[in-house]
Amino acid sequence: MEDDRQRKANWKRWGPYLAERQWGTVREDYSENSDSWRSFTHEEAVSRAYRWGEDGLLGITDRQGRLSFALALWNGKDPILKERLFGLTGPEGNHGEDVKEHYFYLDSSPTHSYMKALYKYPQCEFPYQQLREENARRGYDDLEYELEDTGAFEDDRYFDVTAEYAKNGPNDILIRVTVCNRGPETAPLHLLPTLWFRNTWSFGRSGEGYWPKPRLSKLVPGQIESEHASLGRFRFFAVDDDRNEPLFLFTDNETNYRKLYGQINAEPFVKDAFHEHIIGGHSRVVSPSQTGTKAAVVYEMELEPGESRTLQFRLVSEKEMPTDDRSQLLGSEFDEIFDSRIAETNSFYGDVLKQWPEQSERAIARQGFAGLFWTKQFYFYSVRDWLRGDPGKPIPAEARSSGRNSEWNHLYNRDVISMPDKWEYPWYAAWDLAFHMVPFAKVDIEFAKSQLLLLLREWYMHPNGQIPAYEFQFSDCNPPVHAWAAWQVYEDSDQGDGKDRQFLARVFHKLLINFTWWINRKDRDENNIFSGGFLGLDNIGVFDRSQPEHVGGDLDQADATAWMAFYCSTMLTIAMELASFDESYEDVASKFFEHFVSIANAMNSLGNGLWDEDDGFYYDQLHQEDNVTPLRIRSMVGLLPMVAVGVLNMEVIDRLPGFKKRMMWFLENRKTLSSQITYLEKHGDDPKLLLAIPSKSRLKAILRYMLDETEFLSDYGVRSMSKFHESNPYKVQISHQNFSVQYKAGESDSGLFGGNSNWRGPVWFPVNWLLIEALDQYHDFYGESMKVECPVGSGTMLNLKEVADEIARRLTKLFVVEDGKRPVNEGRDFLNEDPNWKDYVLFHEYFHGDSGRGLGASHQTGWTALVINCFDRLQNRE
Template sequence: MNEQSRQAERTRLAESDAPTAPWRLWGPYLAGRQWGTVREDYSAGGDAWTSFPFDHARSRAYRWGEDGIAGICDVHGFLNLSVALWNGRDPILKERYFGLTNDEGNHGEDVKEHWWVTDGTPTHSWMQVVYRYPQAEFPYAELRETAKRAGRNEREPELSDTGALDENRFFDVRISYAKAGPKDICVELTATNHGPDPAPLHLLPQLWFRNTWAWGRDDRMPNLTARTRDGWRRITAEHGALGRYTLHVEGTPTLLVTDNETNEVELFGTPRNPTRYTKDGIDRYVVGRDAKACQVIGPDDTSESGTKVAAWYSFDPVEPGESVTVRLRLVEGDGHLDAFGPSFQDTVDQRKAEADEFHHTDLDPKRAAVVRRALAGLMWNKQHYRFRTREWLDGDPAQPAAPTSRKNMHARNAHWRHFDVADVISMPDEWEYPWFAAWDLAFHTVPFAKVDPAFAKEQLLLLCREWLMHPNGQLPAYEWEFGDVNPPVHAWAALQVYRSEENKDRKFLAKIFHKLLLNFSWWVNRKDADGSYLFEGGFLGMDNIGPVNRSEPMLGQWRLEQSDATSWMAAYSLHLMQIALELARHDESYEDVATKFVEHFLSIAEASTQFGSGGRGIWDETDGFCYDVVSRRRPDGHVESQPVRVRSMVGLIPVLACAVLEPWVFEELPDFARRLEHLLSKRPELRQFLSRSGGGALLSLLDERKLRRVLGRMLDEGEFLSPHGIRSLSAAHREGLEVQVADQEHRMGYEPGESRTPMFGGNSNWRGPVWFPTNALLVEALRTIEEFHGGRFHVELPTRSTRHVTAGRAADELVGRLVSLFLPDHDGRRPADGKRIESTDSPLWREHVTFSEYFDGDTGEGLGATHQTGWTALVASLLTDRRQTGAVGEANE
């Protein structure tokens, strides 16, 4: 490969800093699921799952987005391209992934399909996905019934449990996208029959426009015109904003034309439909054999127009081991003179080779493959997200009036009427979480910075824009309730992204710093109402980690002072201090702000040790651990308090509140150094939170004695340390425990796998499993300790083993345990595959690694969302961290 090819993707990145730059115009921005989302819920009761169920999706036009299998769209979400399939047996076309709703699944919502993102580059010049399609009739009803009968203590029923995949009776459909230019996309669909018998397969790539015209706000209509002529098929797309595109279709498939309009007669029993042809017309024609359901274009020189078109390829049968291929080419303008000539294959080969070079690493092949797959999945999770809350609450002029329940301030997201977004955003998961979440997204940007720093920075700034951030400074949490509170990790992520670039982008750092000042003020004013420097953030993204719902008010005038909320804010103060110090190196006016944040950190640190009965704070000397505390003021003025004695991740979060003041701070910023020393001389009791050594200093919420005791529990294999990372709840609670919270007894215990409670939907569990985001932060804290102490700070690993290692080595070994989830063990099985079908001996399953939402605290099995869950891509950052000592590899041998 020549040098020009070697640098090709990096050159494209350099040309594509802006979100709408040409090379970013087209990408995997089509959602994996649009139905069952808050955006599409226009019900009076706010039940998104039943308001727009899966069974409506094929026949009902979406208001805010679109979905499809392995599809792409433009950055504005106007024109969409994806693949539909039919095996001759299914009752409906396979146009979108099927899964159970929150009420149907025994552990919450859960997709029941298999697909893997196998490769990709940041500008989406190259993308590849494999979808596994059963040859038997897809067991929709059986999956629903099996889950309905299952209890919370049982495993989730999976597609493989139905027998639909037995004897490899499935097609692997590999969908590849290769850009010949920013607006010239070569598409290749190759389906392989892995079963023992011949089987029919129908491939129906579809091109359609999002419905923007049926709502009474913009009646302009785009148009798709399908044409056939001797030996060729073309579909021309005309759109007022997007312009003209042509989809070339290889071969002579039948073209089916309909409109992306709701079938109101079928769904709602109305006398007539708004148009003759409806969204489900192609499905009704192919599967239902309704000859009048859509317009059909055969081999003659004809054309028809609509807003949704499919090219119907029928392969009957496909022999065992045989592959069939369909090729398409989407290009701007009137078309391509030689769409499927040599340039097509040359483009595919070239982009694949450029991707190989772009992802080249010195890691051993197994670890390099984990990094590449994790990044590919993360990049695929970008979706066009459109939501204008004001219009959603008020309803559309051409639709039925919004229910009165949406007019009051108790309606979902009623306090976020300013929210107005239409951007490409990184999603937590393509199917289960097809909406952004604030703290998930912050973690996504860290691995993104490894390959696409411009996108990472744009995403962090996006959530701080005035059309997303609340006027009071709060960041929107997630679609189900923008007003919920996620941990304040934005500043930490901004620092990680800033530090990852060789050419430091101080402009980005200053821009996000100014916005985060508003967010910090919101935290101080809303979550520390009495000015005590103690915080009550609510569930803080860790769902059911406590014995009670921490987002609900306490009874009997009790209030909950949270160990994690207080510690998150201490860490937030330090991160903003570090940003201010970095900016102060070039603008001395930031020194004053840095001083403000170090003072705020010290005030939080002091308060965390002094409130409550006996002034114990969140620290418990007897247990050597940190706990949430409930407290109330009695009529006599005495403050009564009691710790919530559950050893969980909330007691490890204080470890994260640490930061190094490097020697340059004291050398280059004398005003900051002088003010810090002045503060400590006036209040010597604060010196317990600062250590000095070698011209630098360490600020830490936990002094060295407390830190060692907490780490002793964290690194205890009988408590938090699992073979695959740090558990979210101590395994010492295996037998359960009774805990008193605000005069009431509650029972909970260690649950290493799926959640056994319905709290927050029950589809996530923080009572024992390993979660990547908090593990990555704990690794970073250990590296911070190593940075300050060098090789002088040792911990016992595991606890009671008499084996002592440095903090840096402990970080490396923790990374090794996390990485081991995705690497074959001595039996050739990946722990993350658990007992699922992926763990079988078949190479067809073994070749695909999944990146789940979280992992069983004992076995490492992947749980929750299992399709490229975003923050688990942190494994790519952990594996490529330059600060490793070599223990990462050793831990897996």
């Protein structure tokens, strides 16, 4: 890691940066109606070359996505080779997009010097159509129809396919593939380790990122030579098949225009040649010269029940080849290198988790970290080129020039980025990434810092200061949590030589631009009350909060306003830290202090504020001409004002005389700002000041809702909406339209946001973690002087740090085995009981508010990896 950081050796050049779904993405959509799912389908991906990336099964690629390696499989029954993961689009399913496969990330070191992942491949014909038809038939009140429901794993008739990677050097990658027949009968399998180049030569472009056509070619038995203008020359070595050289196939990564469009192919050998050769028996579709830009080695095997077979491969730069003797490269040294890398990885995590006594919790954390590392992805997107199309290709529809992302002409992304989920969300999302970096900082602080800086680069951030939200609409507003994540990473950045103030300053300067964008764009009436649309919380409102004009009004949002106060508080903390070393930051610290107080005042004002004195809760308000309607939904929207809190140490303030002078002047001359809140308090003799939106009494009122198990507090964390609304739906008539919201513990019953909107009850890790941290801040100030009943009605009084611990404990319960079951697997007994499944953990996007069942994207290890921070917190408490 240190050699890589100092650029002595490029240990991170190769990694799991290969997407798991490139089809169905906005980048690959060149349709007239911007229907990305239907414009490039799973079926077309077999035969159509991608423009912006590649996908594969348990694969790797280099950090510029030039050369990829992945597995292809065929069980003798499927209509196509299994080269990529299958799933349903939003319109096809009853609960949004969903991958319909079973795979698990099992291990990875930070430099990817060792990696391991598992795919479970059914021996029956893969039920593509059955999954489509049944999920289309089911309604919102039904569960999703999953792969196991089809009987695909009945009697354990499947293969475990395990891919492992170990690096002998930065460009010397050893590959070990193990296949095991879990079924009761002998079963056939074709295994095709596949090597191919991303197509950068067919689109009429040149320059950075566009290279001339490279070449893969067969050398002596068992070897493929790879030549690329930028990557250099590599050799791929393949083990023999039962002491006989396996079959080598070559073709080009080119679209099969004849099959897809009835046109003449520009090249004789095309992307789907291996399907046609293996399944169709057509021998002339592959290159007889054994050259091309895509190559595979074919292993045909019959595996007895319980039989395993392991195959070895090696991809190595000619400059790093210790020898060209295949028997040595794949000989005894091979296993020794693997053993060494595994031992190093175990040692690394042993140090990271040394305070954790429970082996079961360590195993959960190891898979959580593995998921973080495996969901890195090479991401390429030049909006300018995408909008205008490529030379020699059809001109995009006119509507594209003013449609999706058209105002992001400057955006040019070509980096390895942390994804939310490489199948369901194979594109970065700003607020997701910010949360990812908090657990990432525990194991790879350099990557965490670089990712946060990356999204602030001028080729990412809009010239107006907006941070790109996500591929489907960069102009949407994600909650402004970037500053908070940067501060968290900074706090963890001391590697023995002090904290990285340069990183903090670099982030701060760019965030000043972003903060100004928020102030100028989202404060409609310039009264310090903000609107940001759905802000990542999707359907949490009574209507689509991104389009309040559809109901004839403007929306003042409690969460948007709280997010801005939270942003101010964090920027104030950063400015004061930097001012401790450079007094020029004192001026801007004063500015954020004033902003916070003004926002808190506006939010708490009894006139036009967002606090409801009768209910003791914060609500959104809809403004229609002279009419103001508070939308009395008890949801996460009203809890988020709690997170806008900061504790200022008077000793630090005393060391900043410029800041202190302006702060005291402001307090003395702006006494009329608010008489309803305690935005600034001095607690007893403790030299601390508290900046918070809710006063002490209002905080207690909110906590009475949050810690009530009949309201927000579930066995597995804080729900996104109060369970009160299960039997008491919120109903309102607006502009002669009737709206209602009801608590839904699981998947949404709404078609908003493609049916993939699920904020009306389930538990979400990111907001839970912010609540935990906020409670710590309040406890730092109030200490033992503030205790609350937790849970409400129990008679147990806890201080606020103990409340935070209790929420963290409930979140960890999702994954811990109790009475033989993990709540996350609720309703899927095979995941709890089967010895070949029960040790594997899925990190879902969100969780059922009552049962804890995992829901949504099944590999969203990014922010759900925050469970590691919860475990760590509880271990430190012990």
